[in-house]
Amino acid sequence: MDFDCNLLVLDYLVHHCYGKTAKAFIENIKTLDQFAYLPSQTKHSEILERAIKDSIEQGEIHRALKTIEDHFPALLEHDELQHISFRLRCQHFIEIIRSGSEMEAILYAQKYLKPVKHEFKEQVREVTSLIAYSDPFQSQSKHLMSQQRRDKLAHEVNCAILDLHCLSDESTIEKVQRQYAVVTDELERIDIKEKKSA
Numbered sequence: 001m002d003f004d005c006n007l008l009v010l011d012y013l014v015h016h017c018y019g020k021t022a023k024a025f026i027e028n029i030k031t032l033d034q035f036a037y038l039p040s041q042t043k044h045s046e047i048l049e050r051a052i053k054d055s056i057e058q059g060e061i062h063r064a065l066k067t068i069e070d071h072f073p074a075l076l077e078h079d080e081l082q083h084i085s086f087r088l089r090c091q092h093f094i095e096i097i098r099s100g101s102e103m104e105a106i107l108y109a110q111k112y113l114k115p116v117k118h119e120f121k122e123q124v125r126e127v128t129s130l131i132a133y134s135d136p137f138q139s140q141s142k143h144l145m146s147q148q149r150r151d152k153l154a155h156e157v158n159c160a161i162l163d164l165h166c167l168s169d170e171s172t173i174e175k176v177q178r179q180y181a182v183v184t185d186e187l188e189r190i191d192i193k194e195k196k197s198a
Contacts (some may be wrong), residue, residue, distance in 0.1 A: 008173045048072075049158055056154035057147075062090035064157070072161055084121050084160045089113060090127045091153055094144055097130045105131060 013021050048071050055064035065088055068075050076085045089112045096105040109131075113124050126141065133139035143149065 008176070012173045038080060046147070049161060049172075052161070053154045053158055056091070057150050059091075059095045059098065059150060061088055061095055064088065068157075072164065075157075075164055077166070081164070082117065083120075084157060085122070087153055087158070090123055093127055094130065097136055098145060102131060136154055142171070148196055168192075 040172070050065060052064045052067050055067065065076075068088075075081055092106055093108055093113060096108055109124075109128055113128065114175060129141055130136045130139070133141070136142065137145055159169060
C-alpha cells in the first residue's frame with residue numbers, strides 16, 4: 001500500500017477512535033519505514049480522543065472531564081460549546097445516580113447543574129428527576145441510563161474536539177468516498193442524457 005493510502009486509512013482509524021487497530025496499523029507502517037512521515041498530531045491526539053471516548057462510554061465522566069481539562073480546556077470554556085460541557089456534567093450526575101449515591105448526586109446537582117442558560121433548564125429537570133425513583137432503570141426516565149446515551153455523548157464530544165481544532169467530522173476517506181459517489185452519479189446522469197439525445 002503506498003504512503004498516501006496508508007495516511008487515508010490511518011486518518012479514518014484515528015478519526016473514529018479505533019485505537020488498537022490504529023496502533024497495529026502504525027506498527028505495520030513502521031516496518032515500511034513510513035512512520036516517520038506521519039504527523040505527530042495524529043500520533044498524540046488519537047490516544048487522547050480514544051481515552052475520552054472510552055471514559056464516556058464506560059460512564060467514567062470524571063476521567064473524561066479531567067482529560068478534557070488537561071488537553072482540550074477550550075472545550076469546557078468556549079461559549080458556543082457550553083452545551084457539551086453541560087451535557088457531560090448531566091451525564092456525570094446520571095452516573096452518580098447509577099452508583100446509588102443519592103446524597104452525592106444531590107450535592108453534585110447543587111454545585112454543577114445550575115443552568116447557566118435558559119435552554120438547559122429542561123435538561124436539568126429531566127436528569128434530576130432520576131432521584132425520585134428507587135430504581136431509575138425501571139422508571140419513565142430509564143432512557144437516561146442507557147448505553148446509547150453514553151455512546152451518543154461520546155460521539156458528540158469527539159466531534160466537538162475535532163471542530164475545535166478545525167478538523168472535519170468526516171475522515172478524509174469518507175470525503176473521498178462521498179465525492180466519488182457524487183461524481184459517479186453525475187457521470188451516469190450525463191451518460192443517460194447523451195444516450196437520449198443520440
